[in-house]
Structures are given as structure tokens and as C-alpha cells.
Amino acid sequence: MGQKLGQHFLNSEEVAKFISDAAKLTGKETVVEVGPGKGMITKYLVKNAKKVIAIEKDESLKPHLKNIGAEIIYGDVLETGFPKCDIVVSNVPFYISSKLIFSLPKKPAVLGLQKEFAKKMVTLAGESGYGRLSVSSQIRFKLELLKSFPPTVFSPQPRVWLSVIRLEPNMWEEFIKCEDFIRRVFPYPNKTVDNALKFGGYTPCGIQKKVRELTPKDVIKLAHQYS
Secondary structure, eight states: OOGGGTOOEEOOHHHHHHHHHHTOOOSOOEEEEEOOTTTTTHHHHHHHSSEEEEEESOGGGHHHHTTSSSEEEESOHHHHOOOSOSEEEEEOOGGGHHHHHHHOOSSOEEEEEEHHHHHHHHOOTTSTTOSHHHHHHHHHEEEEEEEEEOGGGEESOOSSOEEEEEEEEOSHHHHHHHHHHHHHHTTOTTSBHHHHHHHTTOOOOSOOSBGGGOOHHHHHHHHHHTO
């Protein structure tokens, strides 16, 4: 995506190589890269993967991606969905972070995200910032926060740091079963579970602790009770 769409282009070879290396490619994988921009990460992925499918929304970036060695699809991955792949890699445009996380396929992923957003994904139950993103991410994936980089790795520079996070599919089927429950209860992280259940259209069950204190396992257990 170009700057008109809010893109801050990665300008650091170090970060591009770090993200590619974090994918642990063996040369046998088909990689989907979301938002290749000017191809900083793409060129490393192409060296190490069997095939790279890069999905870019901004067609004005065609000159940068023309001879990069990847299959380029011009479109919005949130509308087209993900092609078949073995792993997803993306320096995620900040404004689609949440939507992209919730649309990821059941595959490993290495993502560059706004630091505060990545931090929320790994925040534990009871800690400040724990909410729907945290519990949903932790049920769907095993998460590993790898490294953070300053705004200087982008051009133009944003006001935020970049964090690279690795995701491995976790309790995927459980998430599908409790996704609606999470959506209805977690808008009320500071309410008691009983009150949040009431607001979410469920019958209260006598739990007085706060919603933000529910661990992923607690959530799965509760969701099963109301399925």
C-alpha cells in the first residue's frame, strides 16, 4: 500500500531479514506475504521459500514488485481471503492489524505489528490490557514475541515501535466453538462475569470475578457450558 493508504514503508534490511529468518523456511514452503510494499521482505522470502504469493492492495507499487520473483496478487486480502499456503508473513499495515489477525488461516505466521498491539496479544489474564484480542489470540495460537524495533526502520517514520511476533496454531477448533461467546462477553472486561453474561444474552451462573480475569481455559470451559 502506498502512503495515501497510510503505509509506512520498511527501509531496514536488518528487520526484513529478521522477519524472513523468523519464518524458518526450508525451501519447501508456499508463503503468503500480505502487504509486500516495495518488496523489502519479499526478496528474502523468495530466496528461502519454494513459492511466494504476495498480496498487495496498492497497484502503484507494481514497479517495485515487477521482477522480484514472487507471484503478485493485487487486491485486498480481507476481501479475497488467503490462498493455500504453509505460512503467512507480513509487515502488517497498522490500520488492518485487528481485522487481519481475526482472518488468519490455520497456519503459522510471522507478523510485524505495532508494539502496543502485539503486547495486547500476549497480555495474560488479569493484567492491564487483557481483552478480546488477547484471549482470542491465545486460544487460536501459541504466541512468541520475538523482538522490537524503533520507528527509524520505517520511511516515513511512524510514532510507534514495531514488534515481530511468531504465531503457531493452537486450540483452533476450540476457538471456533467459543468465538461467539468471546464476542458477546469480552466487550465488558471490567464487569463481573455474571453481569457480562447478562449483557451478552446469557443466563448468569454465579461467577463474581471480572471478565478480564478469565484465562483462555476458563473461557473455553464457560463457552462449552453455554453452547
